Amino acid sequence: MSKKIGDVILDxxxxxxxxxxxxxxxxxxxxxxEHEVRAIIGPNGAGKSSMxxxxxxxxxxxxxxxxxxxxxxxxxxxxxxxxMGIARTFQNLALFKGMSVLDNIMTGRNLRMKxxxxxxxxxxxxxxxxxxxxxEKVERIIDFLEIQAFRKTPVGQLPYGLxxxxxxxRALALEPQVLLLDEPMAGMNVEEKQxxxxxxxxxxxxxxxxxxxxxxxxxxxxxxxxxVVVLDYGKKIGDxxxxxxxxxxxxxxxxxGTSH
Amino acid sequence: xxxxxxxxxGLGMQTTFPRLLLKHASERPTxxxxxxxxxxxxxxxxxxxxxxxxEHMACGLHQAGLTRGEHLVVVGSNRPRLYATMLAAQSLxxxxxxxxxxxxxxxxxxxxxxxxxxxCVVEDxxxxxxxxxxxxxxxxxxxxxxxxxxxxRKYDEPGLASVEELLAAGAVFAKQHPDFYLxxxxxxxTDDVGAMFFTSGTTGNPKGVVHxxxxxxxxxxxxxxxxxxxxxxxxxxxxxxxxxxxxxxxxAQWLYCGYxxxxxxxAATVTIDLxxxxxxxxxxxxxxxxxxxxxxxxxxxxxxxxxxxxFHYFMDVARKYGPTKMDGxxxxxxxxxLYTLGNFFVYGPLRNNLGMSRVRVAYTAGxxxxxxxxxxxxxxxxxxxxxxxxxxxxxxxxxxxxxxxRADTVGVxxxxxxxxxxxxxxxxxKSPGLLKGYYKNDKATEEVLTADGWYHTSDAxxxxxxxxxxxxxxxxxxxxxxxxxxxxxxxxxxxVENKLKFFPHIKExxxxxxxxxxxxxxxxxxxxxxxNWAERRNLPxxxxxxxxxxSEVYGLIQECxxxxxxxxxxxxxxxxxxVSRFLVLHKELDADDGELTRTNKVRRGFxxxxxxxxxxxxxxxxxxxxxxxxxxxxxxxxxxxxxTLKLSDAKTFAPVxxxx
Numbered sequence: 001m002s003k004k005i006g007d008v009i010l011d012x013x014x015x016x017x018x019x020x021x022x023x024x025x026x027x028x029x030x031x032x033x034e035h036e037v038r039a040i041i042g043p044n045g046a047g048k049s050s051m052x053x054x055x056x057x058x059x060x061x062x063x064x065x066x067x068x069x070x071x072x073x074x075x076x077x078x079x080x081x082x083x084m085g086i087a088r089t090f091q092n093l094a095l096f097k098g099m100s101v102l103d104n105i106m107t108g109r110n111l112r113m114k115x116x117x118x119x120x121x122x123x124x125x126x127x128x129x130x131x132x133x134x135x136e137k138v139e140r141i142i143d144f145l146e147i148q149a150f151r152k153t154p155v156g157q158l159p160y161g162l163x164x165x166x167x168x169x170r171a172l173a174l175e176p177q178v179l180l181l182d183e184p185m186a187g188m189n190v191e192e193k194q195x196x197x198x199x200x201x202x203x204x205x206x207x208x209x210x211x212x213x214x215x216x217x218x219x220x221x222x223x224x225x226x227x228v229v230v231l232d233y234g235k236k237i238g239d240x241x242x243x244x245x246x247x248x249x250x251x252x253x254x255x256x257g258t259s260h
Numbered sequence: 261x262x263x264x265x266x267x268x269x270g271l272g273m274q275t276t277f278p279r280l281l282l283k284h285a286s287e288r289p290t291x292x293x294x295x296x297x298x299x300x301x302x303x304x305x306x307x308x309x310x311x312x313x314x315e316h317m318a319c320g321l322h323q324a325g326l327t328r329g330e331h332l333v334v335v336g337s338n339r340p341r342l343y344a345t346m347l348a349a350q351s352l353x354x355x356x357x358x359x360x361x362x363x364x365x366x367x368x369x370x371x372x373x374x375x376x377x378x379x380c381v382v383e384d385x386x387x388x389x390x391x392x393x394x395x396x397x398x399x400x401x402x403x404x405x406x407x408x409x410x411x412x413r414k415y416d417e418p419g420l421a422s423v424e425e426l427l428a429a430g431a432v433f434a435k436q437h438p439d440f441y442l443x444x445x446x447x448x449x450t451d452d453v454g455a456m457f458f459t460s461g462t463t464g465n466p467k468g469v470v471h472x473x474x475x476x477x478x479x480x481x482x483x484x485x486x487x488x489x490x491x492x493x494x495x496x497x498x499x500x501x502x503x504x505x506x507x508x509x510x511x512a513q514w515l516y517c518g519y520x521x522x523x524x525x526x527a528a529t530v531t532i533d534l535x536x537x538x539x540x541x542x543x544x545x546x547x548x549x550x551x552x553x554x555x556x557x558x559x560x561x562x563x564x565x566x567x568x569x570x571f572h573y574f575m576d577v578a579r580k581y582g583p584t585k586m587d588g589x590x591x592x593x594x595x596x597x598l599y600t601l602g603n604f605f606v607y608g609p610l611r612n613n614l615g616m617s618r619v620r621v622a623y624t625a626g627x628x629x630x631x632x633x634x635x636x637x638x639x640x641x642x643x644x645x646x647x648x649x650x651x652x653x654x655x656x657x658x659x660x661x662x663x664x665x666r667a668d669t670v671g672v673x674x675x676x677x678x679x680x681x682x683x684x685x686x687x688x689x690k691s692p693g694l695l696k697g698y699y700k701n702d703k704a705t706e707e708v709l710t711a712d713g714w715y716h717t718s719d720a721x722x723x724x725x726x727x728x729x730x731x732x733x734x735x736x737x738x739x740x741x742x743x744x745x746x747x748x749x750x751x752x753x754x755x756v757e758n759k760l761k762f763f764p765h766i767k768e769x770x771x772x773x774x775x776x777x778x779x780x781x782x783x784x785x786x787x788x789x790x791x792n793w794a795e796r797r798n799l800p801x802x803x804x805x806x807x808x809x810x811s812e813v814y815g816l817i818q819e820c821x822x823x824x825x826x827x828x829x830x831x832x833x834x835x836x837x838x839v840s841r842f843l844v845l846h847k848e849l850d851a852d853d854g855e856l857t858r859t860n861k862v863r864r865g866f867x868x869x870x871x872x873x874x875x876x877x878x879x880x881x882x883x884x885x886x887x888x889x890x891x892x893x894x895x896x897x898x899x900x901x902x903x904t905l906k907l908s909d910a911k912t913f914a915p916v917x918x919x920x
Contacts, residue, residue, distance in 0.1 A: 139299035144410075149528035151300065202411055 005226065006034030009210055010055070010178060015064035017050055017234075024050045025061070025234045032178070037204055037211045039221045041245075042231035043254060048214040049091065051231065052180050055212070056088050057081045068178075082111055087176035089167045091183045091214075097156030101166050104155050105141055108173025109134040141169045144206075145199060161192035168199065172207075179203065181213040185220055193217065197224055218255070222246065230254070276473040277454060278314070278351040278445045280515040285311035288518070291491070294340045297525040297533060305340050307518070313341070313427065315441045317348035320430030321379065322440070324403055328353035328447075331375040331456065335359045335368075335390075336383025338497035338523045341407045341423050343511060345381040350454060350473070351445050354379075357456045357468070358502040365390040370465050371458045372398045374700060381423065384408040392417060450474040456699060457504050459651045468699030469504075469651045479654035479693035480512035482675040486659050487621045493519035493541040494618070498530045504651045505625070509543055512654075534615030542622040546629040549644070552614055553636060574602035575639075582639025588663035607640040616642050623647050623659075630762035631667035638665065646670045648729055652708065652715060654693035658729045669728035679729065685720040685750070686735045720752065722833065732834065737864075739774025741836055749836025751779060753864065756837050759827065763820045764789045768849050770862050771839070772875060778840040780878035782871065783817055784848050790816070805903050808844045814908050817844055821910040828913075835915035841878050842910055843885075845871075846903035852892045874905065883907055 010032040017025040025047045032038045040048050053059040055066060057076035065074050068084060087108075095104050113120065113134065119127040142148055145165050150158060155166055164184060171179055184200065185193045201224055203209050215221045221228060222242040230238035230245055232254040238245045245251055284293065289308035296303050305313075326332060332349045334356055336342050346356040357375055359368060361383065368390065371377070378400050380391055388406050395401055395417075403419045405426050406412060412422075434441060454473035458466040483489070497510035510521045519541070524533040531552075560571050581595040591599060611617045622637070622644045629646065637644040643662060648670035649655040657679070660671035673679050678690040694715050697705040708716045720738045721731040732738065733752040741749045756779065757769040767786040773779035787804050790813060794801055801807040825838040849855040855867055868875055870889070877885035888902035 136299065139301075143299055146526060146528075148300070148525045149532060198411075205413055206410065 005036045008032070009034040009069060010212075011067040012051075012055065013065050013067070015051070015054055015061045015066070017047075017054060017059060018062045023234055025054070025231075028064070028231070028234075028236050030229045030236065030239055032210060032212055033227075034177075034210055035204070035208050036226040037200070037213070037224055039225035039228045040212065040214045040231060041216075041218065041221055041228060045233075046231040047234040048231055049182060050234075052088065052182055052212070052214060055081075056086065056180060082174060085175070085177035086180065087171040087174040087178075088180035089164075089171045089182060089184060091186060093163050093167050095155045095163060095167055095170070098154055100152050100154055101147060101150045101158070101169075102138060102142070102152065104166055105138045105169045105173050106134065108170035109137065111174060137175075138173060141172050144172075144202070145169050161188050161195070164188065164192075164196065165199070168196075168203075172203065172209075175207075176209060178210045178212065181211065181215075183214050183216060185215060185217055193220060200224060274450045274474070275477060276350065276445070276448045276450055276452070277477070277512075277515050278347055278448065280477070280518075281307075281311055281314060281347055282442075282445065284515070284518045288491075291518070292520045293514075293518075294343070294521050294523065295537075296340050296523040297529070297536075300525075302522070302536070310340075310344065310347075313344045314347040314351060315434055316427045316430035317341075317344050317423075318351040318430065318441055318444065319433040319437070320426035320428075321348055321354070322352055322444075323429055323433050324379070324426070326352055326354050326379050329453075330354045330379070331357055331377050332379040332381065333357050333359055333372060333375075333377045334381050334501070335387045336361050336407065336501075337527065338501055338506070338510060338521075339383055339407055340523060342381065342383065342501065343521075345423075346455070346511065349379075350448070351441065353444070353448055353452065355453050355456055357458065358500075358507065359458065360500050360502040361387065362500070365393045367466075369394050369397050371468065372401065374465075374468060375456065376400060378402040379405075381405045382407070385411040388412060388415070388420065448473070450477070453696065455507070457502065457507070457651050467701055467704055470696040470699050471654055471693075472696055475693045475696070476508070476512045476654050477516060478676065479656045479691070480508060480516040482677075482693070483508070483656045483659065484513055484517050486656075486661075486674050487541075489513065489517045489519065489541060489621075491518040493517060493620075494522060494537055494539045495519060495541050496522050496524065496530070496534055496537050496539045498524050498527075498533075499543070499545075505543060505655055508655045509541070531615070535613070536615075538615060538618040540618045540620045542616070542619050544622070544624060545626040546624050546633065547627075549624060549629070549637060550633055553633060556610065556614070571606055574598075574606040577602045578607060578639040579635070582641070583635050586638045586641070586643065586663070586665070603641065610640055611642060614642075619643065621645065625649070625670075628758045629667060632762065634665075634667040648731065650717065652695045653689055653691055653717075654695075656693060657689050657691060660728075664726070664728070666728065669724060669730045671729060672727050673729070679723065680714065681722055682716075684735060685722070685732075685738055687717045687719050687721050687729070687731070688714040689717055690714055741773055741777060741779070742775045744777025746778070746836035750833055751837050752834060755834065756781065756824070756828070756839065757862070759824045760820060760839075763823075765793065765816060766820060768856075768862060770849075770864055770867050772864075772868065772878070773837065776879060778879075779837050780841045780875075781821070781839050781843075782867070782874060782878075783842055783844050785813060785817065785844055787848070804848060805846045805901060808846055809903065809906060811906075814844065814906060817842065818908060818910055825910060825912050829915050832915065838912040839910050840912055841907060843874060843878065843905050843907045845874075846887065846905055847889060847891060847901045850891075853890075877905075877907055 008031045013029050015025055015028045040051055042048050054061045057078035060075040065072050066076060115127040115130055119125050142151060147165055155163060185196050197220060204211050225242055228242055228245045230251045237254055238248040238251040284307040290306050292304045293307045293310040294305045332354050334342050334345050349356040359371060380401060382388055388404060391404055405421055405423050407423045409422050450473050452473060453470055454476055455471050457469045459469055460466050495510055499506040501507055514521045522537045524530050560568060577598045581591040581599045585591050619642055622642055625647045645660040645665040648658040656674050657677050658671040659674045676692045680688040682688055690713050718735050719731050720733050720735045721729055724730050733754040737753055739751045741751050751773040753771040756771045760766050760769045765786055766783055768784035769781050771779060771781045785808055790807060799812055807813060821839050821842050828838045829835050856862060873887055874885055884904055884906060886904045888900055890898055890900050892898050
């Protein structure tokens with residue numbers, strides 16, 4: 001059972017992020033290789049989500065650069081990020097609650113729609129054919145995530161674990177090369193976590209998607225990640241395979257605390 | 261007592277399953293054979309496609325080394341390719357064994373080794389993992405083919421390949437040897453072994469029930485003739501194919517009638533798919549019908565006042581006239597008018613919502629069905645009926661004719677079946693659909709199959725005045741009263757328990773009476789139903805134990821018991837089984853405490869020992885009894901519950917026959 005991990009696809013160099021006097025991130029560097037599962041972990045307030053937001057273009061880092069597929073940026077633009085093939089899910093679910101599962105995932109296809117708004121609205125010209133093609137992609141995602149039973153259900157009526165799955169589905173609809181997952185397992189019970197792990201691994205496996213995830217649950221992270229970055233107080237304190245990180249003194253003290 | 265209502269005319273077709281397939285493929289190649297919902301759309305497989313898929317599969321399996329007479333295991337839910345696999349195996353003279361897809365890995369070891377299985381065709385990763393887990397214990401497994409490749413990309417186990425690859429290899433072989441497949445099919449005889457089904461015994465290892473092509477096809481035919489099934493039926497295949505019922509409905513009868521079998525998208529979408537397909541021929545165990553009814557009732561309670569009022573009014577109309585109408589009798593002008601209105605406003609939309617608009621024949625079997633539940637469906641115009649049969653009889657033994665469906669009988673013997681009641685009350689069956697034997701288990705075969713061809717069902721029952729079979733209990737549980745007014749009367753504990761359990765307020769019942777002078781029962785109330793009842797009466801209670809001992813609750817339960825007694829009194833054989841005394845238990849019977857089996861059946865003997873003081877009190881006439889019981893909590897801790905229980909007498913009735 002070997003997995004092909006490719007070259008560096010995303011390289012984060014010396015990123016710092018300040019909010020006024022607060023230093024959220026200080027001089028962070030790490031890279032992500034193609035087809036790997038890369039985790040960013042750390043205690044509360046360590047700067048994990050901020051890191052993701054920098055990659056995603058939501059925040060503009062004060063210093064440093066991000067290189068994606070050979071192109072270097074000193075800040076990312078969120079629309080451009082999506083077009084380049086980086087998708088993300090959200091910690092606090094940003095779904096359209098009143099819309100069906102199907103429509104929510106369909107919104108993920110938006111970037112790939114060629115026909116203009118008017119054509120789409122009136123379903124004229126190539127718009128209808130296009131919609132059928134997109135629907136097919138969406139159906140494959142629904143099948144993949146095993147949410148066929150909820151295709152027409154408004155998202156707001158679904159339990160939290162399933163909403164998380166829809167969120168993942170929408171990100172997948174973008175057919176991303178890199179998928180950023182912000183705490184995909186937060187607030188889930190053990191069974192839902194196991195399901196989610198399986199989906200993440202299957203996405204990585206079936207589509208070859210590179211995955212960057214933030215996670216609290218150490219057990220989960222160690223099981224599914226190829227490499228782990230550990231942040232604490234906005235600084236990188238560890239980087240390596242799960243085993244290396246697990247035995248890293250600094251990481252242990254950050255998580256368990258030390259007597260000073 | 262020998263009873264046979266139908267002649268054998270029309271029966272005795274000498275064929276095999278692959279020949280039936282080829283017949284449909286040549287006669288009506290473009291008619292739909294199966295539909296499978298995939299990516300949100302129903303995809304149709306026509307008979308010609310099916311035949312070709314089976315041919316390729318058979319060629320592929322032949323190339324992989326499957327030989328005549330060898331067993332092949334199929335594990336998974338209802339998928340066209342898995343059905344094709346069974347046909348492909350049978351085409352080569354091999355014997356398919358469908359196994360339950362939700363069985364745990366260790367449970368598969370015995371069947372695999374018992375039948376020396378080398379070939380497994382499974383649905384997906386879950387099943388592959390299961391087989392790989394037990395591969396060490398079943399070293400003979402040489403080939404595992406999977407239908408759905410998801411998650412299996414990285415697997416690198418010897419002998420593991422996809423059905424896709426198997427079909428591709430088979431297609432090449434079929435091109436090179438165009439006559440091979442037909443020649444193989446020609447070699448088979450109708451009396452060859454066609455399939456094997458494992459039944460879980462309550463004790464010991466499961467037993468492989470061996471059926472020939474003939475025994476299965478013959479029963480498929482008997483059932484089809486009985487209900488006049490045609491090639492226009494639509495069936496939804498959603499129960500495990502390893503269960504012989506599903507296998508008859510979506511395989512044997514599918515091939516016999518040539519109708520369409522629809523495979524749902526996933527287990528979770530069954531109710532949605534049911535609505536979309538609108539089957540004409542439908543089967544479900546009682547619990548499914550109950551679940552559907554509950555969901556309707558809950559949604560009705562949330563509906564607006566007008567809708568709710570209309571629903572309740574017309575449901576009363578349905579209760580009054582529906583069953584009579586379903587029996588094919590006149591309901592008069594007023595009744596007819598009201599029912600037609602009700603049908604327009606309520607029953608029609610309701611049937612549509614349940615996915616039963618087109619149902620021509622619906623069956624339920626497996627366990628006793630409550631009379632209210634049964635007549636609910638019949639009263640809204642669903643032709644729900646019961647049947648009797650088992651794995652060993654290839655299902656069809658008794659069926660209810662269209663206008664003679666009753667909740668407490670299981671119908672009349674169907675074509676080819678002879679029924680005899682042994683002296684101990686056991687039902688004996690002679691039918692062309694009987695098993696050939698248990699696989700490699702002559703001892704067990706001899707126990708159930710006598711030399712002159714009678715199969716011992718181990719069910720106790722009798723044929724009533726109208727020729728309908730009535731099942732009362734398992735033979736080993738049927739006892740006799742001893743002493744007292746009804747000395748020597750038959751006592752069927754499960755029959756009494758079920759009758760009581762049909763009341764929504766009663767959850768569990770344990771009945772005693774064997775070798776005793778009268779019948780006494782211990783009852784568990786349904787805390788939700790009774791709690792609701794109590795709330796509506798402003799009756800405060802602290803919890804289960806408190807609620808159970810309220811005198812109002814005793815009154816409620818007493819009514820139920822007496823209704824059952826009145827009912828039993830009308831039954832010549834079981835009038836003696838009327839309940840004289842009862843008590844309501846202070847705790848719910850629980851599988852964690854060993855009082856129920858994992859499938860929620862009461863363990864009568866164990867409970868009698870554990871609650872010995874209560875049983876004694878029931879029989880010595882005490883009106884109160886103190887009891888303390890150990891309970892196990894879900895986290896493994898133990899505690900104890902104690903209470904002083906009331907014991908109550910119930911009115912019994914003189915048997916109707918005698919009194920008249």
